Amino acid sequence: MARAMFEYTKTVLxxxxxxxxxxxxxxxxxxxxxxxxxxxxxxxxILSLINQNPELNKSLIYLQA
Structure with missing residues (x-):
């Protein structure tokens, strides 16, 4: 189930x-x-998406530990 959530998240993003x-x-x-x-x-x-669209860079702040 969790893997399905990950794939869904990628699709939405x-x-x-x-x-x-x-x-x-x-x-x-x-x-x-x-x-x-x-x-x-x-x-x-997300890093692969940032290569295509650099303005998404600010989203990385949410992934900081």
Whole structure:
């Protein structure tokens, strides 16, 4: 079930990546829902999105320990 949540989160983040504010809100929600080991995978995924859309960089603050 948890893996399904991670895949769902990635799908949502891809869809909202056009708006940095909305993207940040979704990342904040994901941090509350996902397991600790999934958060590292999420960080890698977000870094790949940042390569395409640099304004999403501010979302990384939600992934700080």
């Amino acid at each position: 891809k869809k909202v990546s056009f708006d940095a504010t909305l993207f940040c809100k979704e990342v904040e929600k994901a941090v509350k829902r996902l397991l600790p080991h999934e958060l590292e995978e999420l960080r890698i995924f």
